[in-house]
Amino acid sequence: MKGNDVCCDCLAPDPEWASINLGTVICVHCSSVHRQLGTHISRIKSLELDEWTILQLSLVSSIGNNLARSVWEATSELNGYAPPDYACCTRKVRETWIRLKYEERAFLRNVYKDTNLLREKLISSVERGDLQDVYSLLPYCTPEVLNYQDPTNKQTVLHTSVIADSSLIALLLVWNHIDSQLEDTHGKRAIEYAHSPLCDVLAHLTSACPIHPIKSFVAV
């Protein structure tokens, strides 16, 4: 995949690790910084040593470094920042760059001041099943935007994605901390509309599924 021949954070060649929720491949040195950030920001797996589920593979191969960098480094150059020199940078320099990028979210575009517009864009992207668009919008979404409930049926975008069986989008939403316990006007949480294996995945990430008792977890 174009862009995945180098580390998403420092551009070192032949990266052997991945952040499955960020949809990127990274080098061993950056992966150790990512681990320090915590799984609420980055979930690390080895391309060689770990077992991968189909969903994880699909997510990383659907996003990739080029899209991720266009989102997370959108304004880095404008602000006078560049990826660290992988050949000689110190751990401190590498860590500062990665923390600025994903923890401080310092290089996002300053374009979504209007939360109504952002919400409409997110809803539209989820309805279209446009994973790349959803990925690009999520870093800007506050909990209020993410957990917005349609006034007519009280459904969230998680309900929408689960009903449409958009597994990857549902996974991204959950990893971005959408409230999976919100109920629609029928008193149903999103997971109650899911079918296996999506149900297994969401149940594993959120809570036990009342409709499909979990026989086997899909590790995510």
Ligand SMILES: [Zn+2]
């Ligand atoms: Zn790196």
